[in-house]
Amino acid sequence: MPESPRDPQLLKGVLPILVLALLTERESYGYELVTRLQSDGLTDITTGTVYPVLARLERDDLIASRLVASPAGPARKYYVPTAAGSTELGDAVAAWRGLVTTVDTVLTRALPGAPALSKESS
């Protein structure tokens, strides 16, 4: 079944969570973060989408940054979650999982023929 185009509004809601989660896994600079998101399946995401999210997370003290000199190229600004960012991520993940379960329950009831969310991914 061909994948339908992704609604950008769906991405807008989860992108901060994804950014925090990836930075928890490993600190990254902006462009590297974008390539990681693309590798994980968000193939149409661009730096223009991610940079404003990074700016807001930094403004809200959910991530911190440091400049790292590079031996071959300009210095890079690496981001990492703060303690507040880690707490926020935990809360956001719990909320997301609750939402996914609710949405899947409604959709399964309303559209019996549609494929349900697998237990592993909920």
Next chain:
Amino acid sequence: MTTTAPARPGLRDRLRRDWYRLRFELAMQDYPPKDYRRIARSLTAEIDAAAADTGMRQALRDLGSPRRLAAGYYAELDRERPRYWDGGIVLGLVLLGAWVCLLAYWGGAGDTLLAQGGGTVTLDYLGAPTTITATDDELALATSLTLRGTLVVGGLAAVGFALGSRLWRLLPRRTRQPA
């Protein structure tokens, strides 16, 4: 494609980057100034870092248009900002309108005086006494700066600016408390 880039981009790349930044700055004019400066510094560092991996052209292409990038930053604000340039335009239109109305007032009064054989009349235009003279030899307009006139014109301009710029967006927002 990974390219090995010098610590500082070449002149052509810097010009491309700075042209992009100028257009971005224009689009961000209504952004809180302190936050904008931080974003501008960060964006320059990010562009240079991305350019080291993909080249400056691709790095700027990936950002999208400056206006669209600015819209992304505005969308991350907690609230909408006043639009001071729009307010300035409305203020200018209000003042231009007042000036055009004055000329029309002058023209109309002058026509009436000439139809009656010429003369002088003193009228009140937006709180300022305005003397209009129209004869076969002379067509003149004299107005004086008064406190009342200044307040009326200034008030109209201020209201126009406030409405055009949506100045009420600066007011603290009342948040609804849960019951």
